[in-house]
Amino acid sequence: MENKKENILITKEQIEKRIVELGAEISRDYQGKKLYVLSLLRGSFIYTADLVRQISVPTKIGFMTTSSYGHDEVSSGVVKIVNDIPDDIEGYDVLVVDDIVDTGITMKFVIDHVASLGAKSVKSCVLLDKPERRKVDIKPDYCCFEIPDIFVVGYGLNYGDYYRNIPYVFNWE
Ligand code: IMP
Numbered sequence: 001m002e003n004k005k006e007n008i009l010i011t012k013e014q015i016e017k018r019i020v021e022l023g024a025e026i027s028r029d030y031q032g033k034k035l036y037v038l039s040l041l042r043g044s045f046i047y048t049a050d051l052v053r054q055i056s057v058p059t060k061i062g063f064m065t066t067s068s069y070g071h072d073e074v075s076s077g078v079v080k081i082v083n084d085i086p087d088d089i090e091g092y093d094v095l096v097v098d099d100i101v102d103t104g105i106t107m108k109f110v111i112d113h114v115a116s117l118g119a120k121s122v123k124s125c126v127l128l129d130k131p132e133r134r135k136v137d138i139k140p141d142y143c144c145f146e147i148p149d150i151f152v153v154g155y156g157l158n159y160g161d162y163y164r165n166i167p168y169v170f171n172w173e
């Protein structure tokens with residue numbers, strides 16, 4: 001990877017601009033509601049931190065860690081809860097935030113889990129959507145960018161646990 005050429009797909013500026021737009025949209029949609037942002041670790045920590053600062057309605061924020069067996073590039077289809085939601089979310093309007101919806105298996109699993117805990121509503125918000133790889137029927141409610149079927153890193157997304165700190169989204173040519 002290290003000696004291949006880096007190809008920037010989404011710049012820092014494009015991400016910033018899109019998050020401002022999405023934050024405004026979410027703030028409008030959640031007016032008068034009980035918003036609980038559920039951030040999925042580790043991939044969405046940077047996105048969540050930037051997004052919530054663009055949300056102007058009262059917001060609780062919690063984190064959850066899931067894992068799917070197998071290595072980083074392919075989701076195995078079996079999702080496990082590593083750290084569960086730390087709060088009682090009954091009656092809350094939960095917005096599940098993740099870095100990417102790929103096969104959709106992780107997001108579907110978390111949405112079902114949140115619903116089973118008595119949330120009033122559950123929606124999803126992702127930085128990236130890779131619709132070509134979908135295995136379950138799910139479409140993110142809020143999404144910054146749709147991308148083709150390529151493996152990307154940066155802005156929270158990792159390869160071998162590296163590259164999360166890079167402030168833009170890229171792949172290798
Ligand atoms: P899904 O369950 O297949 O939708 O997978 C979602 C998870 O797979 C994401 O939260 C990421 O951790 C990981 N993932 C999927 N595609 C990529 C990618 O292109 N780069 C880095 N991680 C990815």
Ligand code: MG
Pocket residue numbers: 040041042043044099
């Ligand atoms: Mg992830």
